[in-house]
Amino acid sequence: MRTPRLSFLLLTSLLAGSLGIARASRETPSPSTPQRQLHIQVEIPSASLRTYVDSAYDVVYGRCVGTGFDATATPWPCTVYRFEALRNSRGIVLGPIDVRVVGGANADIAVRCAKSPTLEIGQEYVLFLTENPDNPSYGILGLKDGTYRVNDEGQVSGLHAGQGEPVDRFLTRVSSIMIDTKETKEAK
Amino acid sequence: MRSLFTSGILLLGITASAALAGDLERACNGAGTMFIEHWPGSAPSPLLTPVFYTDPLGTAAPTFGPGLPDITCGSTGTVATSAGLQSLVNAANAWSNLTSPSAPGTVISTFSIDLSQVVNGPGHNISAPAGTAANMLPTQISPSDMINMVTLWEPASTFAAAGGPMALAITAVTTTSTAVITDADVMVNCFAQQSPGVFMYSFVENNAQLGGWVATDANYQAQTGAMTTPSTGVIDLQGTLTHELGHLAGLGHSLVDSATFPFGSLSPTMFPLATGSGQFAQTVFLGQTICLPGQPLSTGFLDSGNTASLALFGETASTLELDDVLALARGYPTAALMDPTNAAHGSISGVVLDGTGAAITSAHVVAFEASDPNGKRVSTFSYNGGYVFYGLPPGNWYVEVEPVDITGYFSGLSTPSFVTPFGPSPVGLRSCVTPINFVPEFWNVGDAATEGPAEADPITIAPYTPQNPGANTATADVFVDIFSPAPLQACLGSATGAGCTGPLSSRGVLVRQLSRVLGPNNFQVQVNGGTSYAGALCYLSIDLNQAAIALNAPWLSASPQLQVLPVAVPGQPLPLVVSGVCNAAGVATFQFPFILGQQGYNVFLQGVLLSVSGGQVGNGMLTNSVNLLIQGP
Structure with missing residues (x-):
């Protein structure tokens, strides 16, 4: 069934929107709308688990215990997660750390990044960390691609996790790759 | 110093953004008003x-x-x-x-x-x-x-x-x-x-x-x-x-892929990168594929001119495809783009509605030309149900609408960034629109929500002439079928319990289907019914009738090398139904051999339509149709 009249009405609205003149009478933002919005487009090619392991500063298993928003971070505001690292694979990072991920919002600015993961307080994760040389905190390698959620049954889900793979097995795979890389380098 | 941390997720709820792709990005304020991301000024x-x-x-x-x-x-x-x-x-x-x-x-x-x-x-x-x-x-x-x-x-x-x-x-x-x-x-x-x-x-x-x-x-x-x-x-x-x-x-990532294959050299430049093989663009294996069932992408899908440089990440991204060009032009149009008397191109517009006539916002709308569906393929998103394509070259165009879904990606690929609109937003943000899941559907003459989603008719865009002034404009309103929250009824295999009374082709809760070509003559199908179907008996059924449609499609008959014989082994019919237990994530994986009709071609068929079924024994079934690509040797 065709509805040409409805089409015309809706199309008119759509076209006006495409021209940037849409709904002028409604363009007054609500008082609580941030005056500035920042849209971060990040291109992250997928890569093998080996590449992630080799590139990670450390791989940690732990729990998100807090979150906040750092509007003053440069070059872009970040969400800062307080993460309790319970285990690690490279032996570097342990205990409470700050993990910074671009994105978040306050009353002045909203920063959106489609690739940024959202960590939930109380939820366990395996994170592939990258070091921030200018800040005593860490980032997540590959953002969502370096974030593995651990469910209540101890199974990880993420880019390179097998279906229903127990977290111990996944971390063992990570460690095995680390050992293999180290032995390869030493052999050279 | 005041602690930066809170005891809970920071949810401001004061702004909303929608990163829509294949189009200029859109953003919403807290009042639900949507804005088009754009640079100021007319030029x-x-x-x-x-x-x-x-x-x-x-x-x-x-x-x-x-x-x-x-x-x-x-x-x-x-x-x-x-x-x-x-x-x-x-x-x-x-x-x-x-x-x-x-x-x-x-x-x-x-x-x-x-x-x-x-x-x-x-x-x-x-x-x-x-x-x-x-x-x-x-x-x-x-x-x-x-x-x-x-x-x-x-x-x-x-x-x-x-x-x-x-x-x-x-x-x-x-x-x-x-x-x-x-x-x-x-x-x-x-x-x-x-x-x-x-x-x-x-x-x-x-x-x-x-x-x-x-x-x-x-x-x-x-x-x-x-x-x-x-x-x-x-x-x-x-x-x-x-x-x-x-x-x-201001453009977002395009959802228009070239095919479920990493060498999709005709993928739009704005298609998100996703593979570690060095390609700029790769199909993400969405359950909602965008090709007409039974229709191959095109014989020219693999751009042989770029074969030698397949390792060059993004080489083909340096040239714009039709989707890129028309997406930007929609946002910054000249009068010539929308001139209805322009003989060089035309437009298709319409609305996307559910069965009750309610408008669906942010449905992904794809138009592709029948003779060159790979090269001439464009997309946009509905807004208040409405959509429009300007600048379409003359030809016979199909229009498909599909929901944008957050989880229908192949686990072996990078998470597609374009799923953000309906996915978990970063802290403090929320989606501009409520995701609405529906059966992907093509426009057809007399379109309604009740007919089969694969029923499709071409829309002819002919050059404008004073004698035929409306030949280059068309209206195509598409009614879609919203997925019901509970499985609809269909029977398959040993599922004979109460409520299992319907035919195989019944519509139901979306069963995500993902496929992967394993090598010549082999591919893999993954049924993902979600955690609701954890431990359930999941089925995959092969709809030979639909496969026959593919074989009989005119574009196939014109290209006999693209024929696919749906047989498991020479002389043996393809199994109609196979079953396996869905794992805890509701996923079951099946592998099938296929024999291509002719060897020696890089053949990519999207259109051997299979029915994917999953559900619980004795508790009804649900089915969904999918498209698959089959790679030639």
Whole structure:
């Protein structure tokens, strides 16, 4: 069934929107709308688990215990997660750390990044960390691609996790790759 | 100092954003008003400022890109001697003053990118700012300085919270609360290192003076011979910059893929990168595929001209496809684009409605031309149900609408960024629209929500003539079937319990289907019913009738080499039904052999329609139709 009249009405609205003149009478933002919005487009090619392991500063298993928003971070505001690292694979990072991920919002600015993961307080994760040389905190390698959620049954889900793979097995795979890389380098 | 941390997720709920793709980005305020992300003015021309850096490895001369130094300090050079600047100029020109694909010379977009600060005069002489260019500019990217910088030598700290060395490039677009762009910066992560001394990406550029492609080695020196240490991928700088400048213009990632195959050289430039094999664009295995069932993508799907350079990440991204061109033109249209008397192109518009007549916002609407569905394929999103395609070349066009879903991606690929609109938003943000799941559907004559989703009719766009003034415009309203929350009824295999009374073809809760070509004559189907079906008996059924439709399709009969014989082994019929237990995630995986009708072709068929079924024994069934690609040997 065709509805040409409805089409015309809706199309008119759509076209006006495409021209940037849409709904002028409604363009007054609500008082609580941030005056500035920042849209971060990040291109992250997928890569093998080996590449992630080799590139990670450390791989940690732990729990998100807090979150906040750092509007003053440069070059872009970040969400800062307080993460309790319970285990690690490279032996570097342990205990409470700050993990910074671009994105978040306050009353002045909203920063959106489609690739940024959202960590939930109380939820366990395996994170592939990258070091921030200018800040005593860490980032997540590959953002969502370096974030593995651990469910209540101890199974990880993420880019390179097998279906229903127990977290111990996944971390063992990570460690095995680390050992293999180290032995390869030493052999050279 | 007040603690930065809270005891709960920071949910401000005061703003909303929607990153819609294949179109200009859209953003919403808290009141639900949607805005189109755009540069101000009727003919925007943002000034782009490349930033030169002293080579971080110690080379004295300032350089814009990897490889040869661009400018000797205090002197001038030419674009011809600068591969990096060539790439940038070409990328900027690709988006500037777009012309109609079907009417060369007819400008259809008012958008352009201004590089006058770098390139002067017809000879393209580069004028280095006084001193060095780097000295004239801010030392750090800023989203609020109104300077649109393009940098290639960012320090690692810039990317630390945005993926680290895995981030290939970033475009940061700053807008007002009404989505007017005020600043945009592009950063390419040329200096990313996988480990000390091991670079993540090797960049290639096309430099005429050096006789063609130039690659950079581990020390970022130009190499015209064999490339060295491409750790994760070999990256075409021009393709990357072209993609990023599309973001700078306001475009999101396109959902229009070329095929479920990594060598989709005709994927739009704005298709998100997703693979580790070095390609710029790769299909994400959405359950909602966008091809007409029974229709191959095209015989020209694999761009043989680029076969030799398949390892060049993004090479084909340096040229725009129809989807890229028309998406930008929709946002910055000239009068010629929408002129109904233009004989070169036409338009299709309509609304997407559910069975009750309610408008569906943010349905993904795809149009493709029957004779060249791979090359002529465009997309947009509905807004208040309405959609429109301008600038369509004459031909027979199919229109399909599909929901955008957050979980229907293949686990072996990178998470597609384009799913954001309906996915978990970053802290403090929420989606602009409520996701509505529905059965992907084609427009057909007498379209209604109740007919089969695969019923499709072409829409003819013919050149305008005074004698036939309406030939180049068409209306196509599509009614879709909203998925019901509970499984509908269908019987399959041993599922004979109560409520299992319907036919196989009944519609039901979406069963996500993902497929992967395992090799010649083999492919894999994955049924993902979600956790609701954890432990359930999941079925895959083969609908031979639908397969026959594919075989009988006119485009196939014209291309006999594309025929697929749905047999498991020579002389043996394909099993109609196989079953397996869904795992805890509700996923079951099946593998099938297929024999292609003719050997020796790179054949990609999207259109052997299989029915995927999953459900609980004794508790009814649910089915969903899917498309598969089958790769030839």
